[in-house]
Amino acid sequence: MLVIDASVALGWLLDDERTAASLKWLDQLRHQRALVPAHFWLEVGNALHVAARRKRLAHPPLTVFDSLRRLPLTADTESPAITAREAIELAARYDLTVYDAAYLELALRTRSSLATHDAALAAAAQQAGVG
Numbered sequence: 001m002l003v004i005d006a007s008v009a010l011g012w013l014l015d016d017e018r019t020a021a022s023l024k025w026l027d028q029l030r031h032q033r034a035l036v037p038a039h040f041w042l043e044v045g046n047a048l049h050v051a052a053r054r055k056r057l058a059h060p061p062l063t064v065f066d067s068l069r070r071l072p073l074t075a076d077t078e079s080p081a082i083t084a085r086e087a088i089e090l091a092a093r094y095d096l097t098v099y100d101a102a103y104l105e106l107a108l109r110t111r112s113s114l115a116t117h118d119a120a121l122a123a124a125a126q127q128a129g130v131g
Contacts, residue, residue, distance in 0.1 A: 003113070003114045004036055010047055012071075013048065084102075088101070108128060
């Protein structure tokens with residue numbers, strides 16, 4: 001399995017954030033299940049809202065958001081009230097935001113790889129033994 005963070009999804013949605021790595025992860029969705037934490041949708045939605053205000057979107061933000069919703073991304077069903085405790089501990093251990101640590105928590109709990117463009121999160125994942 002693969003945990004996708006918002007930075008990767010934005011690489012799919014925003015031309016100026018697209019990378020070869022984000023496209024590789026997008027291609028993997030054809031063969032591999034992908035998970036996202038519950039807050040992923042709000043994080044991406046906010047980024048699209050900001051991108052629209054800054055005239056970085058060629059299409060309306062809801063149209064772009066709906067294109068993401070059509071991808072095979074499964075939201076974690078574990079309650080954030082339960083996972084937040086571990087995310088807070090991971091945030092403190094690796095000097096991350098709790099939001100970013102939630103991606104790491106999900107990858108650790110589900111024994112998944114983590115797809116991210118965030119350097120601090122990638123470093124923390126490597127230190128924690130996440131592929």
